[in-house]
Amino acid sequence: MWRSSRFIVISGFGGLLVLMTFAGVDAMRLLRGIQRRNEVIRQDFLNRNRVLNQIRSDVYLSGTYVRDYILEPEPQNAVKHRTSLEKTRRDMDAALRSYSVMLSADETQPYQTLQQELAEYWKVLEPALQWDVEQRRRKGYEFLRDEVLPRRMAMLSIADQIAAVNERQLNSGSTQVASLFTQFQLRLASTVFVTLGLGLALAGFSARKILRLERESIQARSELQELSARLVEAQETERRSISRELHDEVGQSLSALLVGLSNLSAAIPPSAGAELKPHVEGIRRLAEDSVRVVRNITLLLRPSMLDDLGLVPALQWQAREVSKRTGMQVDIAVENVSDELPEQYKTCVYRVVQEALNNCARHAAANTVRIIARQGREHLMLSIQDDGGGFRPDLHRGLGLLGMEERVTHLGGTFELDSEPGRGTLIAISLPLELPNT
Amino acid sequence: MNSIRILLADDHVVMRSGLRVLLERQGGFQVVAEAGDGRQAIELAETHSPDVAVIDIAMPNLNGIEATRHITTKRPDTAVVILSMHSDESYVLRALKSGARGYLLKDSPEADLINAIRAVHDGKAFFSPAISKMMVEDYMRQLQQRGVEDSYELLTAREREVLQLLAEGKSNKETATILNLSLYTVETHRSNILQKLNLHGTPELILYAVRKGVIS
Numbered sequence: 058m059w060r061s062s063r064f065i066v067i068s069g070f071g072g073l074l075v076l077m078t079f080a081g082v083d084a085m086r087l088l089r090g091i092q093r094r095n096e097v098i099r100q101d102f103l104n105r106n107r108v109l110n111q112i113r114s115d116v117y118l119s120g121t122y123v124r125d126y127i128l129e130p131e132p133q134n135a136v137k138h139r140t141s142l143e144k145t146r147r148d149m150d151a152a153l154r155s156y157s158v159m160l161s162a163d164e165t166q167p168y169q170t171l172q173q174e175l176a177e178y179w180k181v182l183e184p185a186l187q188w189d190v191e192q193r194r195r196k197g198y199e200f201l202r203d204e205v206l207p208r209r210m211a212m213l214s215i216a217d218q219i220a221a222v223n224e225r226q227l228n229s230g231s232t233q234v235a236s237l238f239t240q241f242q243l244r245l246a247s248t249v250f251v252t253l254g255l256g257l258a259l260a261g262f263s264a265r266k267i268l269r270l271e272r273e274s275i276q277a278r279s280e281l282q283e284l285s286a287r288l289v290e291a292q293e294t295e296r297r298s299i300s301r302e303l304h305d306e307v308g309q310s311l312s313a314l315l316v317g318l319s320n321l322s323a324a325i326p327p328s329a330g331a332e333l334k335p336h337v338e339g340i341r342r343l344a345e346d347s348v349r350v351v352r353n354i355t356l357l358l359r360p361s362m363l364d365d366l367g368l369v370p371a372l373q374w375q376a377r378e379v380s381k382r383t384g385m386q387v388d389i390a391v392e393n394v395s396d397e398l399p400e401q402y403k404t405c406v407y408r409v410v411q412e413a414l415n416n417c418a419r420h421a422a423a424n425t426v427r428i429i430a431r432q433g434r435e436h437l438m439l440s441i442q443d444d445g446g447g448f449r450p451d452l453h454r455g456l457g458l459l460g461m462e463e464r465v466t467h468l469g470g471t472f473e474l475d476s477e478p479g480r481g482t483l484i485a486i487s488l489p490l491e492l493p494n495t
Numbered sequence: 496m497n498s499i500r501i502l503l504a505d506d507h508v509v510m511r512s513g514l515r516v517l518l519e520r521q522g523g524f525q526v527v528a529e530a531g532d533g534r535q536a537i538e539l540a541e542t543h544s545p546d547v548a549v550i551d552i553a554m555p556n557l558n559g560i561e562a563t564r565h566i567t568t569k570r571p572d573t574a575v576v577i578l579s580m581h582s583d584e585s586y587v588l589r590a591l592k593s594g595a596r597g598y599l600l601k602d603s604p605e606a607d608l609i610n611a612i613r614a615v616h617d618g619k620a621f622f623s624p625a626i627s628k629m630m631v632e633d634y635m636r637q638l639q640q641r642g643v644e645d646s647y648e649l650l651t652a653r654e655r656e657v658l659q660l661l662a663e664g665k666s667n668k669e670t671a672t673i674l675n676l677s678l679y680t681v682e683t684h685r686s687n688i689l690q691k692l693n694l695h696g697t698p699e700l701i702l703y704a705v706r707k708g709v710i711s
Binding site for chain 1: 507510517520558581586601637
C-alpha cells in the first residue's frame with residue numbers, strides 16, 4: 058500500500074510537472090508561430106507594394122518616353138527614346154510576371170484587367186513606333202492626347218485598385234493574427250485548467266494520505282504509551298511480590314534462625330562452650346548480615362511502608378533515607394494527603410519522588426530539596442524543588458524524567474518541569490482524583 | 496514473684512518455638528499461648544489474659560498493628576511488644592499509635608527481648624537500642640542541617656521531668672503523684688510540652704523523647 062501511494066504521489070507530481078512544461082513550451086511555440094505569421098504578412102504586403110509601385114512608375118515612365126519619342130524632331134534622339142521605352146516595357150513585363158507569382162484570389166480580376174489594358178496599350182503604341190518624322194509631327198499631339206494619356210490613367214487606376222486589395226489583405230492578415238491569438242488564449246486556458254484540476258486532485262490525495270498517516274502515528278503513539286504503562290505496572294507488581302516474598306519468607310526465616318541460634322548457644326554445655334560458641338557466633342553474625350541484606354533489597358525494590366502504612370510515611374522514610382545517605386537536607390511538607398489513596402497514585406507519587414531525589418543527589422548537587430504534597434478536592438498536587446545546578450530541559454531530558462512524565466500522564470495528570478542552569482529545578486505534578494461516582 | 500504470662504504471635508512456627516525456648520529458659524516467664532495470625536492473637540488474648548503480648552507485624556489475616564489496636568483497646572492490662580523487621584520510625588510511630596509500648600527488631604539480641612518484656616510489664620516503653628540510636632542520629636542530623644535551635648531548650652526543668660515520666664509510660668496521675676503536683680498542673684505541663692515541641696499526642700511525645708535520648 059505504501060509503495061502504491063508513493064507511486065501515485067511521484068507520478069502525480071511528475072505528471073503535473075510534465076504538463077506544466079508542455080503547456081509552457083506549447084504556448085511559446087504558438088506565440089512564435091503568430092509572430093512569424095505576422096512577419097510573413099507584413100513582408101508579403103511590402104513586396105507587393107514594391108512591385109506595384111514599380112509597375113506604376115514604369116507606366117509613368119513609358120508615357121514619358123512615348124511623348125519624348127513622338128515629339129522628338131531629331132531621328133537619332135527619337136531612336137534613343139524608343140530604346141528606353143522598350144526597356145521600360147521589358148521591366149514592366151518582368152514586374153508583372155513577378156507579381157503574378159504572389160497573386161491572391163481577390164487580385165486576379167484587377168490584375169487580369171491590368172494585363173489586358175497593358176496589352177491594349179502596347180498594341181496601340183506599336184504602329185506609332187514605326188512612324189517617320191513627318192507622321193509624328195502631324196498626328197503626334199492627337200495621338201498622345203487621345204490614346205496614350207487616357208490609357209495611362211486607366212492603368213494607373215487599376216494599379217491603385219490592386220494596391221487597395223493589397224491593403225485589404227494586410228488588414229485581413231491582422232484579423233487572422235487576432236483569431237490566432239484567441240485560439241492561443243483558449244488553448245492556454247484549457248491547459249491551465251487541466252493542470253489546476255490535476256494539481257487539486259493530487260493535493261487532495263496527498264492531504265488525505267498525510268492525515269491518515271498522522272492518525273496512524275497518533276494511534277501508534279498511544280499504543281506505545283499504553284504498552285509502556287503496562288510495562289511499568291508489571292514491573293511494579295513484580296517488585297512488590299519479590300519484595301514481599303523476600304521479607305515474609307526469607308527475612309522471617311532468618312529471624313527464626315537467629316532465635317534458634319540464641320537457644321542453641323544457651324544449650325551448649327559449659328564443657329563444650331569454648332569450642333562451639335565461636336562457631337555459633339560466626340553463624341549468628343552471618344545470619345544477621347543476611348537479615349540486613351534482605352531488608353535493604355526489600356526496601357530498594359519496594360518499601361513495604363508504601364503498602365503497610367501508606368504514601369506519607371513512605372515519602373518521609375524516603376526523605377530521611379536520602380538525607381542520611383547523601384547529606385542533602387530533604388524537607389517534606391504534607392497537607393491533607395489521605396492514607397487511602399488508590400494503589401496507582403501511591404506508586405506514581407512515590408516513584409516520581411524517588412526519581413527526583415535520585416536526580417537531585419546524582420546530577421544537581423543540591424543542598425536542599427523541598428517536597429510538598431497536597432491533596433485538594435479534585436487533585437493531588439506534588440512539587441519537588443531543589444537548589445542544585447539546574448539544567449536545560451530542552452537539551453537534556455533523560456529516561457528518568459521521561460519515565461516520571463509517562464507515569465503521570467498515564468493517570469491523566471499533568472507534569473511540569475522548570476529548570477535553568479544555575480537556578481535549580483522544580484518538578485510539579487497534578488493528578489486528578491477520581492470522583493466517587495465514576 | 497509471679498512469672499510474667501506471655502502470648503506469642505508470629506506466623507512462623509520455628510520463630511514461635513524458638514522464642515518460647517528462649518523465654519522459658521529465663522526464669523520468671525511463662526508462655527501461655529501461641530497465635531499464628533492476628534485474629535487468633537486477639538482471641539487468645541481474650542481467653543488467656545496475658546500480661547504481655549509479643550506480636551509480629553507481618554502476619555496473615557490481620558497484621559500485628561491492627562491486632563495490637565484491638566488487644567490494647569479491649570485489654571488495657573496486656574502490654575504489647577511489637578516484633579518487626581522494619582527499623583523505620585514510621586513503623587515505630589504506627590506501632591505506638593496502635594497502643595504498643597515496646598518495639599523490637601527481630602535481629603535484636605535475646606537480652607533486648609527480655610528487657611523489653613520486663614519494661615513494658617512495668618508500664619515503661621522500650622525500643623531496640625538500634626532504633627533509639629537511629630532516631631537520635633536522625634534528629635541530630637536534622638538539627639545540623641537546619642541549624643535550628645534545639646527545641647528541647649525551650650522546655651523548663653519541670654516540663655522536662657514531666658516529659659520523661661510521660662514518655663516512660665506513666666499516666667498523668669502517676670506523674671502527678673511522683674512529682675507531688677496536682678493532676679491539673681501535670682495536664683497543663685503536658686499540653687505546654689506538646690505545643691512547644693509541635694507534637695500531637697503521646698506516641699509522638701514518646702518518639703521525641705527517644706530521639707532526644709531522654710529515654711531509651
